[in-house]
Amino acid sequence: MRCAIMRAFADLLDGLIYTRSRNAKLKLIGDYLRATPDPDRGWAMAALTGKLDLPAVKPALIRAMVEARVDPVLYAMSRDFVGDSAETIALLWPEPAVPPEDTTPLTLSHIVATLAGISKSDAPAILASMLDRLEADERFALLKLAMGALRVGISARLAKTALAQAFGLDVDAVEEVWHGLVPPYAPLFDWAEGRGAQPAARNVPVFRPFMLAHPLEAESVDLADYAAEWKWDGIRVQLVHVAGETRLYSRAGDDITHSFPEIAASFAAPGVLDGELLVKGEFQGGEAASFNALQQRLGRKQVSARTLAEYPAFVRLYDILFDGEEDLRALPWTERRTRLEVFAPRLDPERFDVSAVIEAADFAALEEIRAGARDASIEGVMLKRRDSPYVAGRRAGLWYKWKRDPLIADCVLMYAQRGSGKRSSFYSDYTFGAWTAEGELLPVGKAYFGFTDEELKWLDRYVRTHTVNRFGPVRETDKTLVLEVAFDSIHESKRHKSGLAMRFPRISRIRTDKPAHEADTIEGLRRLAT
Structure with missing residues (x-):
């Protein structure tokens, strides 16, 4: 029994893969979200934004499952040629000799509920039974959904932009509430379709979108209007402390608190800060080490005492978004900088410091300073307009990044x-x-x-x-x-x-x-x- 919802999701992925135009992709996603009922469209948004996790379904499990149905050598050669596991399996999967007994419609919500509640031992048989009931492109969509790596040429930001445009919302308002919600995002769609108020995240340590910079193409800005800072070579992080809870978020909005427990434990002042996560250098008097040292800490679910001692982390602070409950993002950079310098002394100086402003008389002097910066942890220079508010995403004329020559x-x-x-x-x-x-x-x-x-x-x-x-x-x-x-x-x-x-x-x-x-x-x- 074919399901229109699964067919629509397969058609969406197919369209996104073969469409290069950004506007065309926005329309594809928007049309899908308007036409698809809850909760399936919410699960589709979770998949498109990388927020869907089905822990029982792993690549090794899927490989073993397909090799039980298809000659392993043929699969390996086909996978090598095609370059994508989901596409290879979708094309090679044999039609069942006997029609499946289970004819339950395969909606996205049914698939997620089933795969989220199974054990790793049961997953191969259940996933195989689902594949038996689908056509090739639907199998591809199912496998992409199950493995959590769509790779269909869109970013999480583009998916949220499509949702905002489809329902006449402001994308920054969507971003503001996004990380306080969980799939399948029923309150979000209630708000989008006028059935409910805009969701609010109070007393919850949620992520706020970062302000980003445009590359500096030429010396087209007046240095008198901009402050210069070093662009440090770590990872951008947001520190949030609300209602006694602390969270550490990456630029993508991923919660990385567990990887840096010493940073989270040291940040207990109510507020939201923006900074660069770095590791102290062994031979640099406690200054920042190279990104290679930081890599020893990234992605770890548990951090040993030895790792904590060998690669001590700290945050070089750039900006302040909230001081307690007070939202400072509308203030100009100069005022936020002053507030940051007042806020920072409340924190452990072993774990936090403030990124210094570079003093340069003119662009020629700044270029000379930038050219001489070969410190292990410096990527280049940031130029921040002194009157700029803190706004999500890249806004022309506000912040620029001027990387050192490669x-x-x-x-x-x-x-x-x-x-x-x-x-x-x-x-x-x-x-x-x-x-x-x-x-x-x-x-x-x-x-x-x-x-x-x-x-x-x-x-x-x-x-x-x-x-x-x-x-x-x-x-x-x-x-x-x-x-x-x-x-x-x-x-x-x-x-x-x-x-x-x-x-x-x-x-x-x-x-x-x-x-x-x-x-x-x-x-x-x-x-x-x-």
């Missing part, structure tokens, strides 16, 4: 792997290396952007015609192609064989003019390490 190295292509989504047919993920003193090539980084579409096609052909070995989905090339790699910084790393790790590497040029033996060395790159 470092450049000539590296040798070593391995390549297919990408995902629209790049699943191309070898677009490249591992590259540098030479040791003994003439050995060791990997120093991996990049999957920086090149044009035409360069991608050229690189894909090169990989296919210069493959010397295969390791599952990875192809080893003949180590003759030099790639010019741009990167923000490079750091010592015990996790990598070369002892080095690049920060934000990207392919800036294909050096067919340069012999591989003239590429850069590990020792040369080590001299750039901070």
Whole structure:
């Protein structure tokens, strides 16, 4: 028995994948939300914004499930070619020999309720029975929903914008209440359709959207109107303390309190602050260490005493959104800065400090200061208009980010792997290396952007015609192609064989003019390490 709701969700995902226009995507989502009843549209929004978690469904479980129905070698080869597990399984899944006995309509709410309440041992059989009742594109939608990684070319912000436009709401108002609600968002849709008041989050430590910056394209701003601060290379965080509870949120709105318990325990003053989460450097007098050190703390559900001691975290504060219950976001930056400097002394100085303002007479002086900043934890400079309120998202003319110029190295292509989504047919993920003193090539980084579409096609052909070995989905090339790699910084790393790790590497040029033996060395790159 086919279900119109599951068909509509499958059509939505299909449309989003094959639509490039932002406005067309907004319309697709908006039309779907207006036409789909509760609670299914709420679960669809949870999936589109990455807020749906079905812990019983894991990639390994799904792989074992499909290999019980399909030849494992065929599946592995097909997965390698297609580049996406859900799409591969949806296409390969065999029709059942006997029509399914269960004909319960597969609505999104039924799927979520069923998969959320099952054990890992029961999940394969139940998920397989659902797949048996669907067509290929519906199977794809089900698997994407179950695995929680849609990858259909939209961001959470775009999905919320589509909802706001569909029902005539202000997207910032939607953002303001979003993190105080849980799927399937019934109060949100009641408000959107005029059945209820705007939801409010009082006495709850909810996330507020960050104010973001535009890249500075040219010296088109008057420095007299802007304050300059360092752009620190950690992760942007929001600290919220309300009604005795503290939460630490990432830029995406994810709750990362459990990963940094010492920060949460030290923030007990009612308010909401914006800052950069960093790790103290062992050899820098307590100053910030590189992003590589911070990575040792990210994503941990439990943090050991040893990790806390070896990688002590602190927050460099940028801004204040709330002082107690008082909302300061409408105040100009200069007044918020003053309030922040008054607020900060209430906090533990071992865990919190205020990001310094850079004093520069003019742009030339600021550019010289910026160019000389090769500290491990500095990405560049922020310019903030002194009269700017704190508003969600990027607003032209208010905040700018002026990143330091990237470092450049000539590296040798070593391995390549297919990408995902629209790049699943191309070898677009490249591992590259540098030479040791003994003439050995060791990997120093991996990049999957920086090149044009035409360069991608050229690189894909090169990989296919210069493959010397295969390791599952990875192809080893003949180590003759030099790639010019741009990167923000490079750091010592015990996790990598070369002892080095690049920060934000990207392919800036294909050096067919340069012999591989003239590429850069590990020792040369080590001299750039901070």
